[in-house]
Amino acid sequence: MWGDNGSGQVGLGTEGGKASKAMKVAKLENVIGAAMGKSHTLAVTQDGQVWSWGYGYFGQLGDKNRTFSTYPTPEKVPNLNSVVAVAAVDNFSMALKKDGTIWRWGGSSSGVEPQKLSLTGISAIAQGSSSSVGIALRSDGTVWDLHGKQVQGLDGVVAISQGNGFSAALRKDGTVRTWGGNYYGQLGDGTTTNRETPVMVKGLDEVEAISVGEYHVIAMKKDGSVWAWGDNREGQLGDGTKINKQSPVQLAGIDAAGIAAGNNYGMALQKNGTVWSWGNNSFAQLGDGTIEGRTVPVLGTQQGHKIHQINQT
The missing domain is CATH 2.130.10.30 (Regulator of chromosome condensation 1/beta-lactamase-inhibitor protein II)
Known part of the structure; x- marks a missing residue:
């Protein structure tokens, strides 16, 4: 990854500044998809797990233990599996599961837990x-x-x-x-x-x-x-x-x-x-x-x- 790292969203284990050249994200292997929001990043791996890092103040990292701060190292989003694709925008996150359901989280500190939408x-x-x-x-x-x-x-x-x-x-x-x-x-x-x-x-x-x-x-x-x-x-x-x-x-x-x-x-x-x-x-x-x-x-x-x-x- 490269670009703005003000909230640790490049995933280098540090925050601040800019990465003007391509850098390897810490801890991640076998990635099949990724998405970037305003100041946070998501990645989905071959085993269907979602990883998140960066700005966490609005619950967009999907982890109640990672809010009200920034987190520059990828960690798994708990209680979310069988994911095939992810999307992120501003302070929101979404995941598409293998069964064709959509799960969404973020937008506020109370919106940490992924919620299932009605579409199938x-x-x-x-x-x-x-x-x-x-x-x-x-x-x-x-x-x-x-x-x-x-x-x-x-x-x-x-x-x-x-x-x-x-x-x-x-x-x-x-x-x-x-x-x-x-x-x-x-x-x-x-x-x-x-x-x-x-x-x-x-x-x-x-x-x-x-x-x-x-x-x-x-x-x-x-x-x-x-x-x-x-x-x-x-x-x-x-x-x-x-x-x-x-x-x-x-x-x-x-x-x-x-x-x-x-x-x-x-x-x-x-x-x-x-x-x-x-x-x-x-x-x-x-x-x-x-x-x-x-x-x-x-x-x-x-x-x-x-x-x-x-x-x-």
């Missing part, structure tokens, strides 16, 4: 901000909000992601649907009109993966090309400008195997195992050894390790 048959979860109602993908390809309301006019979905006040869904036909706020053009339909129901992203097909930042979206096509649209005030679209885009633009020189969007930055995992990043870098989140913002992708410093998966906050 879930295969993926996403929440982009504490003010947004999170979304869940059912195994039948339909999308629901975490209050149990189905998103109308949307089926055949294979992946979901969510930003601040808007959402995106990837359909099995390789097209992308978006809905919600559109002030920065983040819906990618060529307008800045808000949409209550899903619309198709303009001029984009054969998409294999999507990832949503605060107000921008990154998509990876089957051919490894990476495309982005929406808010670009920090260069988070990686196209060499700081001009917002209402339709997808292609990033130059990227042949990706994976993507991740942070609040106002982006990352791509190249097929050769290197990580390239762009956008805001105030907390060293680009991992290039500096705190200088970038409008085009730059190579991160992974200390000679071949990276297999990337996640963001």
